[in-house]
Amino acid sequence: MKNKYTIKVIKELLNQENVSEELLEELTSDPRLGVKKLIAQYYKRIEQKAALIEKFHKKEFLEKPYWDHDLLVAGVDEVGRGPLAGPVVTAAVILPPNNTLYEVDDSKKLSISKRDELYKQICDQALDISVAVGSPQLIDQENIYHATELTMAQSIRRLYVKPAHILVDAMTIPVDIAQTKLIKGDAKSLSIGAASIIAKVSRDRLMTMYSHLYPEFGFENNDGYGTKQHLQALDEFGRTKIHRLSFSPVRKINKFY
Structure with missing residues (x-):
C-alpha cells in the first residue's frame, strides 16, 4: 500500500536488527525520495557490516588453530613506551572463539569513545583479562624495552588460566609459554588488538588520575x-x-x- 508508513516509522523499521525481505521489497517500490534515501543508507550499512565481519574473520586466523583444538590463546600488548612520565602498561587478553568483537583494532586507530565502547565489550566477552603496570622506577632501572618485557610477563602470570600459546606485539615475553611475535600485531591479531585497547584505556585513566x-x-x-x-x-x-x-x-x- 502506497505511503503505508511515515518516513519516521520507516527509519525506525530499517534500524532494527532484522528487516524482512517483504518489507524491503515494499519500501523499494515506494516513490518517495525520503524512502529511497533511507533504503540506500540501509544497504550501505549492510555492506559496511559485511566488510567489517570479513575483516574480523581475517584477524582470527592466528587464534583459530588453537580454538579449533579447544586451546586457550592470549594476546598481549603494551602502551606507554615513549612518554616522559607515567608507567608502561601491559595487558593480556584471552578471548573465546564465539566472540563478536567485530570493531576491535589497533587502539591508536580508534577514537576515545570507540575505545571506551570496545573496552566494555571486551570485558563482557573475554574469558580472562590481566593488566600489569611497570613503574617509572622499573623503567629507569631496567631500560624501557626490558621493563616492558618484564611487565608483559607479569600480566601473563596474573591470568587466572594459563594459555597454551601467546600472541604478542613485537616483543619476547620471558615466560615458559610458546609465543608468536608479530610486527604491528595489534592490527593483525584480534587478541592483540583487544589487549591494546585494554592497556590503552587503563593507562589513559591512570594518567588522568595523575593529572x-x-x-x-x-x-x-x-x-x-x-x-x-x-x-x-x-x-x-x-x-x-x-x-x-x-x-x-x-x-x-x-x-x-
Missing part, C-alpha cells in the same frame, strides 16, 4: 608525552615522582616538584 596530583603538566591530555605544555611545566616546576629520570629531557632537570 589531579600534578595539574600543571596536562597529563589528562598528553598521557605523559613531551608536549609543549608538559615541557614548560617540567622546566618551571621540576620533575615529579612519575617522571622517567633516564629519559631525555627529564635527565637534565634538577628541580623536584
Whole structure:
C-alpha cells in the first residue's frame, strides 16, 4: 500500500536488527525520495557490516588453530613506551572463539569513545583479562624495552588460566609459554588488538588520575608525552615522582616538584 508508513516509522523499521525481505521489497517500490534515501543508507550499512565481519574473520586466523583444538590463546600488548612520565602498561587478553568483537583494532586507530565502547565489550566477552603496570622506577632501572618485557610477563602470570600459546606485539615475553611475535600485531591479531585497547584505556585513566596530583603538566591530555605544555611545566616546576629520570629531557632537570 502506497505511503503505508511515515518516513519516521520507516527509519525506525530499517534500524532494527532484522528487516524482512517483504518489507524491503515494499519500501523499494515506494516513490518517495525520503524512502529511497533511507533504503540506500540501509544497504550501505549492510555492506559496511559485511566488510567489517570479513575483516574480523581475517584477524582470527592466528587464534583459530588453537580454538579449533579447544586451546586457550592470549594476546598481549603494551602502551606507554615513549612518554616522559607515567608507567608502561601491559595487558593480556584471552578471548573465546564465539566472540563478536567485530570493531576491535589497533587502539591508536580508534577514537576515545570507540575505545571506551570496545573496552566494555571486551570485558563482557573475554574469558580472562590481566593488566600489569611497570613503574617509572622499573623503567629507569631496567631500560624501557626490558621493563616492558618484564611487565608483559607479569600480566601473563596474573591470568587466572594459563594459555597454551601467546600472541604478542613485537616483543619476547620471558615466560615458559610458546609465543608468536608479530610486527604491528595489534592490527593483525584480534587478541592483540583487544589487549591494546585494554592497556590503552587503563593507562589513559591512570594518567588522568595523575593529572589531579600534578595539574600543571596536562597529563589528562598528553598521557605523559613531551608536549609543549608538559615541557614548560617540567622546566618551571621540576620533575615529579612519575617522571622517567633516564629519559631525555627529564635527565637534565634538577628541580623536584
